[in-house]
Amino acid sequence: MKANRFSQFSGFLIAGCLVAAGFAMLVPSAFAETTLQRIQRTGEVRIGYANEAPFAYTAPDGTVTGESPEIAKKVFAKLGVKKVDAVLTEWGSLIPGLKAGRFDVIAAGMYITPERCKQVAFADPQYQIQDTLLVQKGNPKKLQSYKDIAKLPDAKLAVMSGTVEVGYSQQEGVKTDQLLQVPDTTAQLQAVRARRVDAAVGTGLTMKALAKKDPGQVEVVTNFTDDPKHTGYGALAFRQEDTDLRDAVDKVLHSWLGSPDHLQTVAPFGFDKSNLTTKTAAEICSGS
Template sequence: MSSTNTRKNGITAAVLTAFLVAATPLTSHATTLESLTEKGSVRVGYASEAPFAFATPDGVVTGESPEIAKAIFKRLGVQEATGVLTEWGALIPGLTAKRFDVIAAGMYITPARCKQVIFSDPLSKITDTFLVAPGNPKNLRSYADVAKNPDAKLAMLAGSVYTKYARDAGINDDQILQVPDATAQLQAILAGRADAAVSTRLTVKGIAAKGGDKVEAVQDFQDSPDHINYGALAFRPDDTALRDAVNAELKKWLGSEEHRKTVSQFGFDETNIPDKTAAEVCSRT
């Protein structure tokens, strides 16, 4: 073959190669699920609030939400989960900043949060109550009771839905004490900085057990049916494929014997099995 033909063939090959590259769609980046499966691990963001999420003495993340996340991700081929402890109010910013891959903290689905993250379908259905000093000295059995008593102070997790509930009930901001975690709620009651602390019945039950005879849960708490809450896993808005894969597994797994056994150790029972989808809860006003 002559050098001329070689050059011609070389040019032709180069042109053909360039054409093929241009005509071939660019390879898309791996999805989050593909990346997690390849790594074999998922980073779980959580705030310390038993029984929803907390760390064991040796630093392993556990609780209702992380254990469900572990079970579902294993079904998706992701075998390991690493906990990333975060204050409650920093969970969504931390997810957005990619400090972790999913929030597994018993986070309630709310319309406001649905504008910031995308939720899995609910993992649980939750009702609330107050933690108070023995005998409930200020007779606080509802948000309205706090609103009627300007001297009463109510402790709640910073960034939680309880702030909205309190304000909607007419509770002034100077009556609201925002704290980072459930332990701080207990400390606020013990120190007299708050007259009541609001959280889920499950959480309050756990706090009351820690506080012994120095605190108690309000048994006849009066609340709006609209305040029945639904906890779920939360994902970044662009991770719809990951959320959908999780939902598909949740649909098959929730209510199963394995699910009931997984959550019963944290005080959850059949009354906590959810009956709504994330879309239904997001649409609530």
């Protein structure tokens, strides 16, 4: 009887250990630290950006600034995160870099689109803006819309790879062989200045900033005609599993956007009350 009882006890002990081991294996996944918890614990967050003034860019002194990084600094400070590290990335690599964990948030003025919503979780937009063209001085071909470019088979347009303008131009009839896709806005300016293209397209603020760099050779089209549906809504973007981080950021944004501090923060980059919007990410993601 002693032997049987000992065997039973041993069996219970082994079974209990197996259950405990199994539970221990489940605990890390059940209580894994989220990105929000990590950045609040460490006080550090990494943002990904691409060089596109005035949204996000590297200043001559090496600091990273622009509308989106400055908003990120203010928002994360309110969440107890004091250190914001920035990772320079080509525009087309921002979403892959975010998903690969190279940084925690895209702070590059990225437009919310239904297609991008399938890949990342957007905060509600921090601005709305429309596009325009950068052209050679005097606008020799009198380009004022995508349709004008489409009508001229020899007209060339410089667009940043991975931007919504690639699709917008094609929707309006611009052929693929009319497009010169480049990695950044500097390349767009160089292409127009060197007459490799007749125009470059981007947000009104971006094109105005480029024009100021060489006013003797290039200028901005002030009466650009575009589909109102092409109005851009820019926002911070997060990994789809980081909805708690996105929600925490949204809560701060909702109480801060439009405040004197917010408007003072973005004023140096050309933004003002006219760029405020009541649109939500959910509305834009659904196409409404």
